[in-house]
Amino acid sequence: MALLELRHITRRFGDLEAVKDVTLSVEAGEFFTLLGPSGCGKTTILRMIAGFDEPDEGELFLDGQPLAGIPPEKRPVHTVFQSYALFPHLTVAGNIAFPLEMAGRTRDEIRRRVGETLALVHLEEKSAAFPHELSGGQKQRVALARGLVNKPRLLLLDEPLGALDAKLRERMQVELIALQREVGVTFVFVTHAQQEALALSHRIAVMNAGRVEQADVPEALYSLPKSRFVADFIGTINLIDVDVVESNRHGLLLRAAGIGDIAAPAHPGIAAGRHGALAIRPEHLRVSPHSESAGLKNHFLGTVSEYLFRGDVTIYTIRLDNGLSLEALTTNAAPGRARFHEIGDRVRVEWRHDAGIYLAD
Amino acid sequence: MTRWLVTLPPALFLVVFFLIPALIMAVASFREPGEFGGLAPLSRESLGLDAYRFIGDDIIYAWILAKSFLVAALTTVICLLLAYPLALLIARSPKRQRDLFVLLVILPFASNFLIRIYAWMMILGPLDLLYSPTAVIIGMVYVHLPFMILPLYTNLEKHDPTLLEAAQDLGAGAWTRFWRVTWPLSLPGVLSGSALVFIPVLGMFAVPELLGGTGDLLIGNLIKEQFLDNRDWPLGATLSLALTAAVLGVSALTAMYSRRTLR
Numbered sequence: 001m002a003l004l005e006l007r008h009i010t011r012r013f014g015d016l017e018a019v020k021d022v023t024l025s026v027e028a029g030e031f032f033t034l035l036g037p038s039g040c041g042k043t044t045i046l047r048m049i050a051g052f053d054e055p056d057e058g059e060l061f062l063d064g065q066p067l068a069g070i071p072p073e074k075r076p077v078h079t080v081f082q083s084y085a086l087f088p089h090l091t092v093a094g095n096i097a098f099p100l101e102m103a104g105r106t107r108d109e110i111r112r113r114v115g116e117t118l119a120l121v122h123l124e125e126k127s128a129a130f131p132h133e134l135s136g137g138q139k140q141r142v143a144l145a146r147g148l149v150n151k152p153r154l155l156l157l158d159e160p161l162g163a164l165d166a167k168l169r170e171r172m173q174v175e176l177i178a179l180q181r182e183v184g185v186t187f188v189f190v191t192h193a194q195q196e197a198l199a200l201s202h203r204i205a206v207m208n209a210g211r212v213e214q215a216d217v218p219e220a221l222y223s224l225p226k227s228r229f230v231a232d233f234i235g236t237i238n239l240i241d242v243d244v245v246e247s248n249r250h251g252l253l254l255r256a257a258g259i260g261d262i263a264a265p266a267h268p269g270i271a272a273g274r275h276g277a278l279a280i281r282p283e284h285l286r287v288s289p290h291s292e293s294a295g296l297k298n299h300f301l302g303t304v305s306e307y308l309f310r311g312d313v314t315i316y317t318i319r320l321d322n323g324l325s326l327e328a329l330t331t332n333a334a335p336g337r338a339r340f341h342e343i344g345d346r347v348r349v350e351w352r353h354d355a356g357i358y359l360a361d
Numbered sequence: 362m363t364r365w366l367v368t369l370p371p372a373l374f375l376v377v378f379f380l381i382p383a384l385i386m387a388v389a390s391f392r393e394p395g396e397f398g399g400l401a402p403l404s405r406e407s408l409g410l411d412a413y414r415f416i417g418d419d420i421i422y423a424w425i426l427a428k429s430f431l432v433a434a435l436t437t438v439i440c441l442l443l444a445y446p447l448a449l450l451i452a453r454s455p456k457r458q459r460d461l462f463v464l465l466v467i468l469p470f471a472s473n474f475l476i477r478i479y480a481w482m483m484i485l486g487p488l489d490l491l492y493s494p495t496a497v498i499i500g501m502v503y504v505h506l507p508f509m510i511l512p513l514y515t516n517l518e519k520h521d522p523t524l525l526e527a528a529q530d531l532g533a534g535a536w537t538r539f540w541r542v543t544w545p546l547s548l549p550g551v552l553s554g555s556a557l558v559f560i561p562v563l564g565m566f567a568v569p570e571l572l573g574g575t576g577d578l579l580i581g582n583l584i585k586e587q588f589l590d591n592r593d594w595p596l597g598a599t600l601s602l603a604l605t606a607a608v609l610g611v612s613a614l615t616a617m618y619s620r621r622t623l624r
Binding site: 050051052071072073074077078079081083085086087088089098099102103146147150 | 521523524526527528529530531532533534537541542545546
């Protein structure tokens with residue numbers, strides 16, 4: 001049985017349907033992420049799990065028990081707020097002790113558990129400090145410790161890394177994974193940062209305009225997106241509008257306006273004449289000087305119009321002869337050489353026929 | 362240079378409106394009263410500790426000062442009990458309504474102080490409360506309530522509502538949320554409101570005189586009497602110095618307390 005279940009949840013604010021018929025389940029011990037742009041309804045879902053909001057339709061279950069009508073203070077669910085919401089008048093130890101005191105633990109147990117949790121987040125020496133004396137990363141850790149100390153069934157995290165700078169954010173991501181593995185508490189994490197979601201989660205639900213577009217493991221979301229939105233939102237991807245010319249069990253033959261025919265893997269249930277998009281990740285495109293002969297089935301000539309040198313990789317923008325622009329990513333793995341093409345170079349772009357993903361409209 | 366420019370105006374203000382008057386008072390307290398009021402001409406013989414000796418000899422002065430402190434403390438506590446829920450209500454109402462409420466709180470100031478006290482005499486008279494200690498407390502509370510509401514509101518309005526959500530999320534019921542989060546965070550507002558009520562009440566003479574009748578003297582009345590009725594300026598000056606010293610003592614204690622507990 002799933003730890004947390006959402007069945008056909010709908011939440012309206014006036015005329016706006018913030019959450020539309022969402023059904024999800026989270027397993028015990030999972031790091032589950034709700035990913036989507038701001039206003040997609042992910043925070044509303046989090047607030048309904050915490051108990052600050054109730055669905056208009058549908059039901060939530062925790063350990064098989066309905067959550068309806070149970071106030072936030074009675075739910076074995078704790079939240080790490082985006083602003084941390086540390087109590088400014090309490091020390092670090094006082095903040096972490098708070099949920100234990102609410103649960104009526106004995107003084108000895110509180111002291112022991114606060115000590116253990118401080119050690120868990122490496123803040124032993126800050127125990128007597130006040131929140132305003134802490135750095136952003138330290139506040140973040142106190143908020144995590146406070147949420148975890150009373151061993152909730154579920155820890156909700158509302159964009160907890162949003163306020164940190166990029167370097168610190170990366171380090172906190174690593175710490176967060178380690179922490180979750182160590183304590184074994186189920187995490188429900190909300191973020192709009194897709195890289196963060198990919199790096200942290202066991203499973204991700206991608207949300208758009210109140211609906212779940214796709215819920216899957218990160219690898220599947222990245223390599224087999226089921227909709228244009230997911231393909232576009234997760235990572236970068238080239239989307240080419242195409243018509244299906246031929247469809248059989250060997251593969252699809254697609255035609256893109258001005259480019260010509262493109263081969264793609266078989267897609268059962270797609271008949272010729274349908275309109276859709278072909279999605280290809282930049283790292284699946286191979287760029288070579290136009291003089292070299294083509295090795296792959298899908299190949300087109302173009303000109304390098306821009307490039308972005310990132311050190312480990314270079315991202316080229318290549319304008320095909322018929323006007324379409326594609327992004328291609330090459331790794332700079334050859335020693336002593338970091339870039340292969342200049343702006344204005346004539347190049348050949350090619351990809352394996354099974355690299356493209358056909359997305360129906 | 363800039364530091365001087367910044368600190369000079371308030372320092373100048375204090376010198377002109379506090380230090381110089383206090384010094385005049387201090388000098389007056391050592392002099393003799395004039396035959397027809399005011400002060401006797403300055404001479405070697407006219408300087409002395411007569412007024413201090415007079416106060417020290419009679420326990421009644423210490424008693425009146427203590428009673429005044431009691432009235433001020435009681436007024437402050439009642440004001441706090443009345444103002445806190447009101448300030449909380451205003452702070453948590455929608456933003457558009459808040460300004461209206463604040464306006465209503467300060468609206469009584471638009472009419473004359475004496476007229477408002479006379480209005481209270483007309484209310485308390487038929488209730489058989491006029492000229493009683495109760496009437497004095499009612500009047501004191503009425504006059505000073507806005508001074509408690511406003512600092513409390515200013516403080517409560519700045520509280521981050523997420524803190525209450527966090528407390529609730531971590532298992533705190535409504536009552537616990539108040540005592541563990543709202544109340545401790547509001548202590549600076551409580552302190553400044555209390556100071557704004559306590560100190561003026563100590564020196565207030567109009568309310569006890571009009572609502573309390575003649576039998577019940579407070580330190581404010583006593584001082585006023587020395588200057589206007591008894592024409593004993595040195596005694597009045599001495600009493601008012603004693604009051605100033607007591608008030609400064611109380612403020613020093615609060616300042617010390619707040620520095621220790623509030624950050």
